[in-house]
Amino acid sequence: xxxxxxxxxxxxxxxLQVLKGINLEIEEGELVVFVGPSGCGKSTLLRQISxxxxxxxxxxxxxxxxxxEVSAADxxxxxxxxxxxxxPHMTVKLNLAFGLQNAKMPKAEIETRIADAARMLEITPLLxxxxxxxxxxxxxxxxxGRAIVRDPTAFLLDEPLSNLDAELRVSMRAELGALxxxxxxxxxxxxxxxVEAMTLADRIVVLRGGQIEQVAAPIDLFERPANRFxxxxxxxxxxxxxxxxxxxxxxxxxxxGAALIGVRPQxxxxxxxxxxxxxxxxxxxxxxxxxxxxxxxxxxLLLTLPGHRPVQVGGQLTVNADxxxxxxxxxxxxxxx
Numbered sequence: 001x002x003x004x005x006x007x008x009x010x011x012x013x014x015x016l017q018v019l020k021g022i023n024l025e026i027e028e029g030e031l032v033v034f035v036g037p038s039g040c041g042k043s044t045l046l047r048q049i050s051x052x053x054x055x056x057x058x059x060x061x062x063x064x065x066x067x068x069e070v071s072a073a074d075x076x077x078x079x080x081x082x083x084x085x086x087x088p089h090m091t092v093k094l095n096l097a098f099g100l101q102n103a104k105m106p107k108a109e110i111e112t113r114i115a116d117a118a119r120m121l122e123i124t125p126l127l128x129x130x131x132x133x134x135x136x137x138x139x140x141x142x143x144x145g146r147a148i149v150r151d152p153t154a155f156l157l158d159e160p161l162s163n164l165d166a167e168l169r170v171s172m173r174a175e176l177g178a179l180x181x182x183x184x185x186x187x188x189x190x191x192x193x194x195v196e197a198m199t200l201a202d203r204i205v206v207l208r209g210g211q212i213e214q215v216a217a218p219i220d221l222f223e224r225p226a227n228r229f230x231x232x233x234x235x236x237x238x239x240x241x242x243x244x245x246x247x248x249x250x251x252x253x254x255x256x257g258a259a260l261i262g263v264r265p266q267x268x269x270x271x272x273x274x275x276x277x278x279x280x281x282x283x284x285x286x287x288x289x290x291x292x293x294x295x296x297x298x299x300x301l302l303l304t305l306p307g308h309r310p311v312q313v314g315g316q317l318t319v320n321a322d323x324x325x326x327x328x329x330x331x332x333x334x335x336x337x
Contacts (some may be wrong), residue, residue: 003025003026032189035233080143097149117148119147173199225335238263258336265303275301279293288304
């Protein structure tokens with residue numbers, strides 16, 4: 001079991017309030033991702049859950065037990081950090097065994113847990129090596145294995161892939177997703193990478209300035225962002241925002257009270273009528289073409305077209321969108337409809 005509930009969590013550092021009344025429920029077996037810009041409070045919030053830090057006010061409950069005053073060691077959680085934090089003088093096997101030995105676990109049980117975790121993570125051939133003899137991806141597997149052998153109530157992962165190169169991040173991301181499916185364990189994952197968030201999460205918690213902006217499944221965040229911040233943060237390239245006057249030539253009629261109209265670059269298409277832009281940059285990525293342009297008045301606009309498109313810098317392109325793909329926001333940046 002791994003249900004976690006946060007009730008009105010705040011955290012102050014001197015006169016600075018870093019977390020501002022966080023309320024959140026995480027269900028057993030969920031993989032929940034905390035995402036947001038630097039300084040939004042995502043790692044600070046994870047530290048409150050782990051017990052490495054204590055909230056200024058509020059309560060943390062694990063399986064309905066109040067653990068706010070309980071030490072990190074007694075919460076039944078396992079953490080995987082950005083730094084692998086492996087003991088360099090120990091073999092992989094001893095790194096996996098260390099915490100269990102300190103807990104006075106029987107030797108036979110330790111051997112069984114290490115064998116199971118090593119098989120699951122495909123690191124059995126590495127058990128006799130030391131961390132210095134491993135690649136970055138292998139060291140990350142060992143760090144994850146050290147968490148698995150503890151059989152924790154929940155896993156807390158703080159940007160665990162950020163030290164890896166781009167190609168390895170992709171493969172390790174897939175491995176983490178598959179691992180969660182096999183274990184069925186509760187996981188909380190902190191990242192600044194929205195691709196990781198979108199591909200891994202059952203639900204995403206979007207944070208800004210120590211507050212939760214929206215909690216939803218990845219596709220719901222993409223399709224129905226609660227406000228302009230979420231709309232602009234989730235999705236790459238980021239959403240275009242136009243005033244009603246700038247968007248007047250697009251298909252669809254803005255609802256009453258709309259101060260901004262949002263349209264994602266992927267939802268703009270070449271058309272006979274609509275917005276005309278002057279192309280300023282073309283990014284030919286093979287699988288897609290990202291076109292940067294300017295409309296009348298100098299507003300920048302992005303669109304993404306599938307495949308390779310022979311578009312010339314300095315040329316003009318007219319685009320439009322399906323009205324159902326438009327997003328409307330009021331003067332307070334909140335979603336309308």
